[in-house]
Amino acid sequence: MNRLLSSVVVFVAALCCTALAQDTRDVTEPKIPPACTKLDANLTSIFDGKFNTLDPTDESKLDTERIQKAIDSCAKGKAVVLQVHGTANAFLSGPLQLREGVTLVVDKGATLFETLDLSLLGKPLISVTDVSGAGVMGDGVIDGRGGEKYVGKTNSAWDHAGGPLSRLIVCNHADNFTLYRITLKNSPNFHVVYNGGDGFTVWGVKIDTQQRLAPNTDGIDPGRGSKNITITHSYIRAGDDNVAIKGGGPGELTNMTVSHDHFYWGHGMSIGSETNGSVSKLRVFDLSLDGPDSGIRIKSMGTRGGLVHDVVYSDICIRNSVKRPIDITMAYASNGPVKGPSPPTFKDVTLKNVRVSGGGGVLFDGYDHDHRAQITLDGVWLTDADKPPTPYTYKFDYADITYGAGGSNIQLPTPATDVTITGKPSEGKPDSCADMFVPFPQQ
Numbered sequence: 001m002n003r004l005l006s007s008v009v010v011f012v013a014a015l016c017c018t019a020l021a022q023d024t025r026d027v028t029e030p031k032i033p034p035a036c037t038k039l040d041a042n043l044t045s046i047f048d049g050k051f052n053t054l055d056p057t058d059e060s061k062l063d064t065e066r067i068q069k070a071i072d073s074c075a076k077g078k079a080v081v082l083q084v085h086g087t088a089n090a091f092l093s094g095p096l097q098l099r100e101g102v103t104l105v106v107d108k109g110a111t112l113f114e115t116l117d118l119s120l121l122g123k124p125l126i127s128v129t130d131v132s133g134a135g136v137m138g139d140g141v142i143d144g145r146g147g148e149k150y151v152g153k154t155n156s157a158w159d160h161a162g163g164p165l166s167r168l169i170v171c172n173h174a175d176n177f178t179l180y181r182i183t184l185k186n187s188p189n190f191h192v193v194y195n196g197g198d199g200f201t202v203w204g205v206k207i208d209t210q211q212r213l214a215p216n217t218d219g220i221d222p223g224r225g226s227k228n229i230t231i232t233h234s235y236i237r238a239g240d241d242n243v244a245i246k247g248g249g250p251g252e253l254t255n256m257t258v259s260h261d262h263f264y265w266g267h268g269m270s271i272g273s274e275t276n277g278s279v280s281k282l283r284v285f286d287l288s289l290d291g292p293d294s295g296i297r298i299k300s301m302g303t304r305g306g307l308v309h310d311v312v313y314s315d316i317c318i319r320n321s322v323k324r325p326i327d328i329t330m331a332y333a334s335n336g337p338v339k340g341p342s343p344p345t346f347k348d349v350t351l352k353n354v355r356v357s358g359g360g361g362v363l364f365d366g367y368d369h370d371h372r373a374q375i376t377l378d379g380v381w382l383t384d385a386d387k388p389p390t391p392y393t394y395k396f397d398y399a400d401i402t403y404g405a406g407g408s409n410i411q412l413p414t415p416a417t418d419v420t421i422t423g424k425p426s427e428g429k430p431d432s433c434a435d436m437f438v439p440f441p442q443q
Contacts, residue, residue, distance in 0.1 A: 022281040023230045023257040030180040030203055032137050033103050036078035037070040039063075040085035043092060045111055051148055051186070051210070052141075054090060054113060059151050062115065063091045067104075076101030076133065082140065083107040094120040095166075101133040106140030106182060114144045114166065114188075116151045121188075122164030128171040135178035136169060141443060144168045144187035147211055157188030158214045158239075165189040165216075173197055179205050183443055189216050191238070195224035196251075202231040206441060207238060212265045213293075214239030219266065225251025225277060232259045237440055238266035242292065245270065248304060249277020258284040264440050268294035268321075269313070273332045275344050276306040285314045288436040292318070295325040296354070298346055299332035302367060305344025314352040317433035320389075324361035326351070326380075328373055329395075331365055343367045347374040352406060354380045355430045359390035362410060366398025369418050373399040379406025381430035 021027075043061060045052050070080045080102065082091050091112045098104060104126065106112050114125045125144060128134050136142070144166070146157040157165055168187040171177050176199035183206040184191045191207050194200045200222060207219045217239035222229050223246030236242040242263040247253045258269065268289060271279050289295045295318035298308060318325045328346065331338045344367060366373040382392060396416045403423030411425050 021257045021259070022255050022283045023228050024255050025199060025228050027201055027230045030135070030137070030178050030201060032105060032180065033077055033079045035081045036074040038081045038083055039066060039070060040083060041088040041090055041110055043090040044088050045090040051145070052111065052143065053145065053148060054092060058092065059116060061092060062094060064093045064096065067091065067093055068096055071096065071099055071102055071104065074099065074102045079103040079105045079137070081105040081107055082110050082112060084109045093125065095123040096126050098126060098128045098131065098134040100131040103135040103137055105138040106142060108139035110140040112140070112142045116145055116148060118150050118153070118164065121166045124167045124170035126169045128169070128174040128177055130173050132175040134174060135180065136182050137178070137180040139181050141183045141185055142168060143185045146186045146188040146214060146217060158211060160215060167191070167193055169193070171195065171197055175199050179203070181205065183208065186210055187217050190218040190221050192220045194222045194226055194229070197226050198228055200226065200229045202234055205234040207236045208440070209237055209239045211239060216240050218244050221246055222253060222256065223248060225249055226253055227255045229256040231261060232257070233261065235262050235441055236266065237264035240267050241270040242266035243269055245279055245282065246274050247271065247277050247279035247306060247308065248274030252278040252280060254279070254281045256282045258287065260286045262438055263287065263289045263292060266292050268292045268297040268327065270294070270297040270299060271308055272299040273301060273335050274304050275300040275308050276304045276342050278307045280310045282311045284312070284316070287316050288433070289316070289318045289321070290437050291320045291322070293322045294327040295321050295356070296351065297327040298349070299327070300330055300344035301332045301336065301338045301340065302343045303336045303340030305330065305342050305367070308344065308346045309348045311349045312352060313350070313354060316354045317436040318356045319433070319437065320358035321360045324363055325356045325358070326362045328375065329363045329365040330367035330371065330373065343371040345371045347372070349374065350376040350378060351380045352378040353431060355383050355433050356381065357383045359388035359392050361393045361395065363395045364399040364401060365395050368398055371398070375399065376402045376404050377408040377410060378404030379428070379430070380408040380410060381428065382409055383430055385409055
């Protein structure tokens, strides 16, 4: 009887997750492909008191040519493996290009360091362009060294020093691309960009930006009309957006699932600021955000706004958000004027079983009478509303708020500019977040 009950529970859980998911693929845990070539490390990393890095005398000992040669000669469905050799555990590289069906594996204990030679920067460390079935996997580390000084300079990429800023992994029209188990650290700029592709799986990945607020160090940025995206079982600590869905087009970014993840410092689970190509069919569930600047975030403005719709955030725990645990605004000003010829609209956006603690801003901030934020609150709880460590504050305008069957204790200020409220706040007993928050896993 117990076995039968267990089987039923597993079946129902699987059915529930399938119903929630919006990636139309049947996404299962990836497998590391067999090796075509294994390359031994020649360098040994050191710790300089802040970063794992290389001895300055090793900064000219590039592995770029031998890694690229191995990738170019690898058959589809196979992998180039970077592995430790005795005490040697490091590789140093400039820009690399993945090929059709080829996976780069950084094995456990090995680190692929990006060069600090400014003359070799400006392109992504790993580019994946017009190929399908490629991947980056393994239990090792890829380190962009964004906080380290360039060779012969007194500044780093994070110092706003100007000059070329590379991104760790950039995919353009790379269908069925996979990131699996890899740790990505300290990118000079965005860690991962995925543009114009169909089929992107991120599973068991760790993204670690060691410096809070390191500029423009987004974790994962899908964009430019991509579709069928899953980010799952991953841990993201970023200087900027943990995930930023870039809906700038061409084409609609659609069919995306973010599930069973843990975010730490960063600017949250974000859509925007570009939404002029439209974003739809997004499901975010079983997510913790521990100490972010923003938590649930949808941002845009009148210069590059569009339609964001059919979006559900469910089973979310947010604590100690530094600024805004719920940040839904059409007045995002960091990337240009707020007003313009392409205003955004957010509709059919649902927050379900969302628990917030620690205080901070709650924004439901539309654009104007015709371009509104239409939000349903269905089990949204400020769990320490009576005695938050810092006060909750509100911005509420050009918005239509519906209190769903699950209730919410968010008390929106009225009167407010051009708003409607359907239903009313209520008291309830939110689910516990005790098991949702876990420490960032150490390498």
